[in-house]
Amino acid sequence: MIAIVGGGIAGLAAARRLRANGREVTVYEAGGDEALGGLARTYPTGGDDVEQFYHHLSKSEEEIVELAEELGVGDRLEWLVGKNAYYVDGVVHPLDTAWQILAYPHMSVYDKFRLGMLTLEIDVRGGVPAFDTYDDLADFEDVPIKQFLLDHTTRGVYENFFEPLLDAKFGSRRDDVSAAWLLGRVKFRGERDLLRGEILGYFDGGFAPVIDALVDDVGSAHIETNARVTGLDTDDGAVSSITVSQDGETRTEAVDDVVVATMPNVLEDLTGYVCDIDFQGAVCAVATMNEPLTDTYWLNIAHDAPFGALIEHTNFVPPERYGGDHLLYVASYVQSDDEWLATADDAAVEERWLGHVADMFPEFDRDAVSEFRVARAPRAAPIYERGYLDLVVPYDLADEVADGVYYAGMASEAQYPERSLNGGVVAGYECADRILDD
Ligand SMILES: Cc1cc2nc3c(=O)[nH]c(=O)nc-3n(C[C@H](O)[C@H](O)[C@H](O)COP(=O)(O)OP(=O)(O)OC[C@H]3O[C@@H](n4cnc5c(N)ncnc54)[C@H](O)[C@@H]3O)c2cc1C
The missing domain is CATH 3.50.50.60 (FAD/NAD(P)-binding domain)
Structure with a gap:
């Protein structure tokens, strides 16, 4: 057997x-x-x-x-559009279409060009485009991600785009992550429709x-x-x-x-x-609401929030599939057993997280939330x-x-x-x- x-x-x-x-x-x-x-x-x-x-x-x-x-x-x-946005200084900036990315005010045009080249895996350092620099991930296995991004893009791209994302994903361990991981993610990333946004799969x-x-x-x-x-x-x-x-x-x-x-x-x-x-742990809550919070699926947050991202599932899959309710994931990774989130009970997590959502969105109504369910995984993702x-x-x-x-x-x-x-x-x-x- x-x-x-x-x-x-x-x-x-x-x-x-x-x-x-x-x-x-x-x-x-x-x-x-x-x-x-x-x-x-x-x-x-x-x-x-x-x-x-x-x-x-x-x-x-x-x-x-x-x-x-x-x-x-x-x-x-079903392959659906998962709208992405970045929350900076009280404003939600959609970042799905080429026009939205061009309109994003927190990076210069040159920053956007360098970011775009990296995501297309084109190395433009030195002025002559090279198309094979990123072919072998092993070359970047020992390169720290920050050093790589500063060398291969710009400080603006690092500070205004990647740093908040790395913070949300790896917290205090972000500087340990390798550039090979980032390049692997670039290759792994699926399809982006420049007119609509990222195409993601979900089952009915x-x-x-x-x-x-x-x-x-x-x-x-x-x-x-x-x-x-x-x-x-x-x-x-x-x-x-x-x-x-x-x-x-x-x-x-x-x-x-x-x-x-x-x-x-x-x-x-x-x-x-x-x-x-x-490994890092994860605490992930689903808030059931009678109205939407945003019109974004995946909202990255460029400030020190007590959670890593707000993922509004019913802006990806229609709320009709959930009896008309709107479902919002509020989630954070946990790096060590002694941080507040690792020991806080569900009621304390709800209080702190929804309180911060209310700070971010003054029109958010706490009474719109009928249920707040918290799941925990002590080992949820490796530190790459x-x-x-x-x-x-x-x-x-x-x-x-x-x-x-x-x-x-x-x-x-x-x-x-x-x-x-x-x-x-x-x-x-x-x-x-x-x-x-x-
Ligand atoms: C927050 C979060 C978001 C994610 N988002 C995505 C996503 O968008 N897309 C995606 O594809 N993946 C996503 N994943 C990853 C995905 O869920 C995992 O990669 C996948 O489920 C891992 O499956 P597994 O079978 O290896 O492990 P697990 O799902 O962990 O299963 C292991 C099982 O083993 C059981 N077990 C443990 N010890 C014992 C024992 N001694 N005896 C018997 N049974 C035992 C556990 O109870 C568990 O059921 C996400 C994960 C997390 C935590």
């Missing part, structure tokens, strides 16, 4: 591929049925369920689209129909929930059994292979394999620091741990340069294929 530790998308994708090839598989998920899907888990609303943590797809992500098609839910995928009904179809495909007989894997034993250099705690009882299951599809700290607990990647690719956990841990031990979690290579559901599918498949090859 092949044991899969974790019922997120990576574990479920691995299980699907192994089952499709006739292997006996059991997925062990520590949480209840509602935890299947992991970080893509959802809340009920007045209509469709909505993800607890904001999710969308980029045009460059193909495996999850193929998976949805195979599962019979591909026709639910959200990601729940995809996860549900995947769970059905794997089969409930092959998935155990409330089943935490707490131990892994080896015999003669190969994995032999796992320990499972379920419903207050602990038992041992003999296994041929194990795919660990969780954060790397679980891999370390089970096998002793130490992954040196630092310099030398990151040397730290990723290999899919096959035969040399590092024991034969038959595989890793498909967020510290795998598929989750670079951005962790995503698509990356989870790829990591699950990579492990499954290695098991099938063996």
